[in-house]
Amino acid sequence: MIEEHDERETICDSVNSLVEGCRLPVKMHSTDDWPLAEIISVKEVQGVKCYYVHYVDFNKRLDEWVMEDSLDTRKVQYPRREGTTPGTGAATPKKQAVSRPPSPSSVSNEPVNGNAVLQAALQKKMSRKRKATFLENEDSQDAPPPPPQTPGPRPTGSLVAHHHDDVVTRMKNVELIELGRHRIKPWYFSPYPQEMVNLTCIYICEFCLKYRKSRKCLERHLVKCNLRHPPGNEIYRKGSISFFEIDGRKNKNYAQNLCLLAKLFLDHKTLYYDTDPFLFYVMTDFDSRGFHIVGYFSKEKESTEDHNVACILTLPPYQRRGYGKLLIEFSYELSKFEGKTGSPEKPLSDLGLLSYRSYWAHTILDILLNVKPVVENEKPQITINEISELTSIKKEDVISTLQNLNLINYYKGQYIVTLNREIIEQHSTAMEKRQIRIDPKCLHWTPKDWSVRAKW
DSSP states (O other), X not given: OHXXXXXXXXXXXXXXXXXXXXXXXXXXXXXXXXXXEEEEEEEXXXXXXXXXXXXXXXXXXXXXXXXXXXXXGXXXXXXXXXXXXXXXXXXXXXXXXXXXOOOOTHHHHSOOOHHHHHHHHHHHHHHXXXXXXXXXXXXXSSOOOOOTTSOOOOTTSSEEOOXXXXXGGGSOOOOOEEETTEEEOOXXXXXXXXXXXTSSOEEEOTTTXXXXXXXXXXXXXXXXXXXXXXXXXXXXXXXXXXXXXXXXXXXXXXXXXXXXXXXXXXXXXXXXXXXTTEEEEEEEEEETTEEEEEEEEEEESSOTTOEEESXXXXXXXXXXXXXHHHHHHHXXXXXXXXXXXXXXXXXXXXXXXXXXXXXXXXXXXXXXXXXXXXXXXXXXXXXXXXXXXXXXXXXXXXXHHHHHTTOXXXXXXXXXXXXXXXXXXXXXXXXXXXXXXXXXXXXXXXXXXXXXXXXX
C-alpha cells in the first residue's frame, strides 16, 4: 500500500511540474494512439487542470484540450532554457534548441481578443508598406523566417502567410459554428470579436455570412435579411451548382465575413481586412431555400506572378465529394477565358496540395491520352508548352506533375513521356468517379483589364 501511495505522488508531482513547451505522449481523442505532443497552454477550470496540446508531426487541426488522464508523464521532455548549452558548447540541432515561446498569462484565464489580432495584423501591413520598396510573394512552404534582404509576403491581401510562432493564433478560439443546416467544429484560430469567442456556438447566416450570438438572434436576422444567394454576379450555373463573382471592394462586408469564416479552416494564412484588391468566386448548391455556400476561391485583380488563386476552400460538410476539384477546374476555366496560364499562390495547405496534384495529374493525363499523331502510324507528339496552353496550367506545374508521376524518361538524346498500363487504368477509374465537371458553355463571363481601370 505504501509503495502504491508513493508511486501516485510521483506521478502527481510530474503533472504539476508540466509547463508550456513540455513534450510527452498524449492519448489522441477518439483513438488508442499515444503520439508525442507539445503542451501549448495550461489552464485551470474549477480546480481541474486542462492542457492544450499540439501533436508533433500532425496537422494543427487535431490540436485539442486534454485532461491529466490523457498524459503519459513517464516520458516528459522539458523545454530547453535559453542560454544553457551542453558540456562542450557545441552547436545543437535547431529542433532541440528552438522551443516555443511561452504564451502570455492571459491565455489561460481570458479568451483571445480577436480585435487586437486584427489591429496587430493591420499594423504589420502598414509597417511593411513603409519599409518595402518592392513587394513580392512569399513562396516557401513551412520554411523558417526569411533573411532580412528577402522581400516579405504581399501585405495588401485579405489572407497572407503568417509566422508559426505567433502565440495567440496557435490555439483554436471558436468551439462551434452553425452555418445553415450544419454544425461545424472549427480547425484553427480566426479573429472573430471577443464577445463571439466566449460563446459555445457562433450562429452564421449562410447567405450574407453575418454572425450572431444565438439562434434567436439569427432567426430575427433572417426575417430582415433579403439575400438568398451571395452578392455579386452569377456567372455560372449548371444543374444546382452556381458560381458568383464578388468584388472585394464593392461587397467589403461580405468579403470580410467570408475571410473570417475561411480562416477557421485555413491554418497557413492569416486575415487582413484589405479585401479591395481581390475577387471572390463563391460556389453554391441551390435548393428551394436558396443558394447554399459550398466553397470559394479568391484571386488578385492584378497578379504579377500569374496567380489564378489566392485562397481556396471547400467547407468541411462538402469535402470528399468532388467540389474541391470543381473549384480548381473553374479557376483554370477563367484562366482559359483570359488567355493566360495560372498557378495557385504558395504555400498551399496539405489538403489543397493534394487536390491540386490530383487535378493536375488527371488533366494532363487526359491531354496525353487523347493527343493524335500528326502522321498516321507514328507516335503522337506534344510539347510541355502545348500542354500548358491547352490546360492553362503553368509550365512549371506541368513539369513537376510529370516528374511526380515518373512519366519523364531520357531516351536517345531526348526527353520522352511514357505511359504504362497501370497509370492509364488508374486514370480511367478516377475519371469515372468525377461526376460533376465544369461546362464551359455555362460560363457567362467577360474578363476585365484591371490595369487600365482608374479605380477598382
